[in-house]
Amino acid sequence: MAENIKTARILKFDIFRYNPAEPDKPPYMQRFEVEEAPYMSLFLALNQIREEQDSSLQFDFVCRSAVCGSCGMMVNGRPALGCQTLTADLPEVIALHPLPTFALIGDLSVDTGRWFRSMVDRVNGWIERETEFDRASIEAPMDNATADKIYEADRCIECGCCVAGCAVANVRPDFLGATGLNRIARFMMDPRDQRSEQSWFEVVSDSEGVFGCIGMMACDDVCPKDLPLLEVYSYVRRKAVASLFSSGEDHPARREAEKA
């Protein structure tokens, strides 16, 4: 732990800089030096840089406790949450880049918000039902194991790390990514959702859905909330294939699945 460090290290931050409001200035890397402190996170370090060295530096933090998902960034080439990354776990030279695959807002700040809203809109990421809420009736029972399972998938904080770390998402802008598949799984397993297998299949069957994934599981490694993305992936794929066979439809994915 940083606490045990006798003489504090001088950390060297190499930070990607680009301000879209100054289109004539091409992107560049800028170095900042900061003396390391106990328990220093990238949240503390970046704020210190902005407040003491360069007040134009753009980045996003909201909750600073790894629940809001705002601060995904590439830390020495790997997607991570800035608030949750302690400098003590990093070498002296720390390279920071914005997450790829998302629109750049400036420096380390990217537009994950729009990406996720459009993902939710694409997969209808809500409880689909025909009925209206009846304020006079009590809740429908659900066994706690089911609630726990849904909660486990519901925990995704939309940070985008899995998307940024995914080879497919990096070349196919429409790919839903592990977080998208996880969102589908979350509603698939929810008994309150009244979607038919067929309508699920329509969501996941195209190449941007579950079959676009090449299964390298980079996403599973980088998820800061430890979501079981490997399990999610096989769950959704199993469900998709099952509904495909039951529908009898001819689909490239079916042929692929039959081969395998």
Next chain:
Amino acid sequence: MEPFYTTDVLVIGGGLAGERAAIEAAASGHKATILSLVPPRRSHSCAAQGGMQASLGNCVKASGDNAHWHFLDTVRGSDWGADQEVARMFAEEARVAVREMAYWGVPWTRATPGKNSYFIKGERVEIDEPEDKAGMIMHRDFGGTAKWRACYASAGTGHSVLYAVDAEVSRLGIEVRDRMEALSLIYDGDRCWGAVARCLRTGELTVFAAKATIIATGGYGRIYGKYTTNATINEGTGAMLALNTGKVPLGNMEAIQFHPTGLWPSGILITEGCRGDGGYLVDKDNHRFVAELEPEKQELASRDVVSRHMMQRIKDGKGADSKFGPHIWLDLRHLGEQHLKTKLREIWEICRDFAGIDPVKEMIPVRPFQHYSMGGVRVNKDGQAYNMRGLFAAGEAACWDMHGFNRLGGNSLAETVVAGRIVGQRVAQFVDGETLDVSTALTDAFKKEQEARIADWMSRKAEGPSVYDIRDAMGEIMIDKVGIFRTASELEEAVAGIKDLLEQVKTAGLHNSKPGVNPELTFALRLEAMLKLALITAKGALERQESRGAHSRVDFPQRDDKNWLKRTLARWPVGASEPELSYEPVGMLDLPPGERGYGHATRIPLEQSIEDYNATVVEAQKAAGKQDTVEPMGSQIQWGAWEQADTKAASS
């Protein structure tokens, strides 16, 4: 982005309160548009951990619970500062709101029949949960309640509720403009017509003209600098919108809640659910001092009481030492690994990630931090702001006033969805009869004013203290002098200190003048308002010569119902150098002022009869600027119904 945009209902704030209100307006067929500093799911509501109160009575320790009990606990918790009619509306509607959230997809933890093992007052207890409640929404214990009432989804309740509500926003296709900061309301005399907002992607200004505007911008804990559990964006920009009209008052800004257990020193919250599930607070000698001082509720006395005991312990030299200063320990080890990694999983993660601690094996260093703003934009029971037609407020940003001087844990999440629903309906009704009647001359004038403010900041080069230095100085003053224990002399110093900072802001400048969003400019535009809120808080605390709930005056230790059973209203007249404070009755009293049952405070009784007090309320509040409500004042009170709960002794 287009410079001019029109909508029916402009909702400023994409947290739970704002989104729930927008849904209600959209469901009635109106166009609703949400502005938010951040993508809605990143709003601070997502950080709420422990639970949401609703008296469903679904487990043995909750049996017999109902809205009467919930009402009683809320009013007592508020130290009688609450508007009791609003507390009653809330307690009734919370039951519906939680079930609606279940309907929208929240994976509430559910009741499991058969033997369940709990920690209650330091002992492991086995309880047989009944078959007939199998699969119903489960409860956990929270501070200041007679029954187990907090509904929860592990320790990620706010996250799950916010995701469910935001999913509903998407389902209804409600437009959200994220990274869009409202800088000023647009108003013509006493009619509000929307807001001027600045895009946090490009720095451009847009006029959002609307028939009705709702402020749902959350709390303003960051006036305490880094000594808060609140998110970095909780900077009071919403309260400022109302304050800068010069007309709309803020209510009870001195009523600031401190949460007993912020992780020391980062201030990241460790939920009350930890103590609800059986956690202990111990001093450096491993002594459970809170349990000793509060034999009845133990670690689950209300937050103000527990926080005071902890700070007193530290003052008495019994805090545990650390290089960041003394703290208290939170001990969860006896709850066991299984419990900590499932029912309190988020807490286990926070300890691991931010303090390098495994709470299964180690104790957690904690201290009270600023946590919740009971005060806010003063509104009537329909959510309408005082003195301004077409302006509403809901959620933590509002002083609707069900919390009075102390908010119970779990009551705030519940408030956001209950108020969002009720206020959203009232807004929809209001909009029904209105046409958008606003001139571009008016909107241009407000936009120009903001352009001028921005140009002014951009033209000023920093020479003296930076905007961040001023912010830090404010934080130190607030935690030192407007904190948990308050005295006249310190509060006077605070008022003087903040006034001085307000002077410094006038000449402060920026270190960079880059075009675009410019994060330094973004912050600078908020700073003066933060200082104004800080000054109102300090001044309100100085004037209030009593102790009530979270407001604890060492020099006036009694609660004084004779002189202070009233709400502070603060306005900042345009161009004035100081706020104006006035007072109004808290509302009609149903539950007579009495003892809370914890905290041992003595009080000066109300001299008037309840009837006489109640007879003054309507006129006095009207004089303070309260607008007429759709249903008359008092119509929702169920006079004396609380007696049905209070005749039985508390079950726990």
